[in-house]
Amino acid sequence: MPHYKTFPANRTTGAIIALACCVFVQGCAEKRSHIEEIKDRNLLRVVTRAGPTTYYRDKDGETGLEYKLVSLFSARLGVDFEFIIAGNVTEIIDYLTSGKADIAAAGLTRSFRLDDPLDYGPGYQWVTKQVIYRNGDKRPTSLDDIHPYQLHLADGAFDEAELARLKEAHPALSWAIHDDKNNHDLLGMIEDGEILYGVAYSNELAYSRLLNPEVRAAFSLTPPHPLGWAVKKNPDDHSLIKSIRQFHDEINNNDQLAGLIEQIYGPVEFFDYVDSRKFIDRYHERLPDLKPCFKDAAIEFDFDWRLLAATSYQESHWDKEARSATGVRGLMMLTRSTAKQVGITNRLDPEQSIRGGAKYLAGLMDKIPERIDEPDHTWLALAAYNVGFGHLEDARILTQRNGGNPDAWADVKNYLPLLSKEKWHKQTKHGYARGHEPVKFVENIRKYYTVLVQLTHENVEPTPTPRLVEHEIINSPVL
Secondary structure, three states: OOOOOOOOOOHHHHHHHHHHHHHHHHHHHHOOOHHHHHHHHOEEEEEEOEEOOOEEEEOOEEEOHHHHHHHHHHHHHOOEEEEEEOOOHHHHHHHHHOOOOOEEEEEEEOOOOOOOOEEEOOOOEEEOEEEEEEOOOOOOOOHHHOOOOOEEEEOOOOOHHHHHHHHHHOOOOOEEEEOOOOHHHHHHHHHOOOOOEEEEEHHHHHHHOOOOOOEEEEEEOOOOEEEEEEEEOOOOOOHHHHHHHHHHHHHHHOOHHHHHHHHHHHHHHHOOHHHHHHHHHHHHHOHHHHHHHHHHHHHHHOOOHHHHHHHHHHHHOOOOOOEOOOOOEOOOOEOHHHHHHOOOOOOOOHHHHHHHHHHHHHHHHHHOOOOOOOOHHHHHHHHHHHHOHHHHHHHHHHHHHOOOOOOOHHHHHHHHHHHHOHHHHOOOOOOOOOOHHHHHHHHHHHHHHHHHHHHHOOOOOOOOOOOOOOOEEEOOOOO
16 A cells, blocks of 8 residues: 655645746746637737638628638638738748737648748639730740849749749849739739739739739749648647638538638639639729719619629620610610610610619619628629529529539639529429520629729738838849
């Protein structure tokens, strides 16, 4: 039998015990995990980069893919969140390693370097790093073709070791690093002819071409790499990166991630060079005179004016006297019966046409079930604007019967085209419809709306504002 010796309690013993408890409690406090610290402060601090594929402020507030993902993750943790806008990758790393930010949700690619100070979550997109040029200029086939011009880089596009390897492999190569610009800025500079060659990721190029239709990929510099969130590497505490991995597993399995990526990148799948070029030109030539009418109607019927403008462009290309072979006319291409329904007497009057189209769309929005969240609610209403509410309901019923989600545009748009096939439309109440037309109608509006958002949203001011150094030109002056 074990032998225990007991000691009577006294003041000295009590003091020793109290001191030991203090040390123990202090030690426990020091060993709290990163996740516990976040929950204790009720705040997840997120460092990011401003840009259309990551995070930006619009007239309605914060948005972007990283913002939407962080919103879901913070809700899972049960904490609030805040974004810190960094100017470049170097600052992002500094925020994480100094403990001023918990995670980076900034479209970072994993480096796979052993000395990388960061740990990365699962890749939610795979991208390649590409050399970009402008349509009509000389297309390089390798880095050797860049000389005698320079390759323009945003800060963090390559680390020092990568630049050294590039220089060794291509001795004639020179580059310019812009500390105050990101890849999207460089794409705009290439579009405007300010620089000849730059580097960007494939997803950034795909998104940018709606706004910058002249930019092109010359060739890829890297194989595909994953984009993911990052945290400060800590061999003794994996709590945060573990939670991130669990979260991404969940949104992968329940298709939330796929839905968010479709929201952001769905419109760019329908890139058409001629159409995009015309849209940009007409944005400058025709829209300024019409913008007040779109804004007035948007206020009256509670819409984003850019959605109304995008719908009008799809209908008429902002041509006040547009007419179709079937007799629909004006900026919103209203039929006689629809014009009468919404109280329009002159379909060629811009103010009346825009107001009438907005009123008609608002009525369709009210018919769509309230349970359907945005943006699906709007996309379904726009499909009804084109094909009719009855045909939309037929497609939603077919979607549900065949295991799809009748409240998700991503599912319903797969069944709308089936309304032109007898096998399918004979199962419906309203019969035959040219179901491919509302799909193209909605996807084009999404594309135009995306471009208008990028053309009109205010630039995000960094918070806190990072100190940006004037850009340094390395190796040789710009040619």
